[in-house]
Amino acid sequence: MADISAKDVKALRDQTGAGMMDCKRALQETGGDVDAAVELLRVQLGNKIGKLAGREATEGTVQSYIHSNGKVGVLVEVDCNTDFVARNEDFVGFARDIAMHVAGSPSTRYVSEDDVPAEEREAELRVFAGQAADKPENVRAKIAEGKLRKWMEETVLLNQQHVNADRFNGKTIEELRAELSAKTGENVVVRRFTRFAVGE
Secondary structure (H helix, E strand, O other): OOOOOHHHHHHHHHHHOOOHHHHHHHHHHOOOOHHHHHHHHHHHHHHHHHHHOOOOOOEEEEEEEEOOOOOEEEEEEEEEOOHHHHOOHHHHHHHHHHHHHHHOOOOOOEOOHHHOOHHHHHHHHHHHHHHOOOOOHHHHHHHHHHHHHHHHHHHEHHHOEOOOOOOOOOOEHHHHHHHHHHHHOOOOEEEEEEEEEOOO
16 A cells, blocks of 8 residues: 555645545555546545535625725625534635625626526517527527527626636636535535625
């Protein structure tokens, strides 16, 4: 069996966000091969995230962002499974990043696609279908669906790339949420947000 040092375990934990024991076990199973251990953990973490989605998120944090001009402010609630993670620096930072994103995205109205009322979705689709009426009949539905997808990206928080695309490598809010969920080993849920703007 390969000699696994605490330093190796910590390095793998930093790289993957997996628990210490998971990292140690993965390194032991792969004979200290870091790349193989990462692959093994990705398989395990993927399964873990699936299991986490069913766990109720009853702890969490409320964070805020006030724009420097004092005219836009956001409150956001992000939930998790334990109070320990709710106080975690990465978790609180994620909630603040979400608040900043919403402040910079005035068209964001819903957390997920499930929150969009069916009648509003249908109304938008009718409008887009009407806009495509002058196009050939065989492509109208496709054009309307494409515009609806674009509209969803503009109004649904989890579908959007973070406004600070450079810092987050163009990742969507959902991708960032899933990464944090894997790293913390908990079900991370963006519960709700409210955006305030002077004069709106």
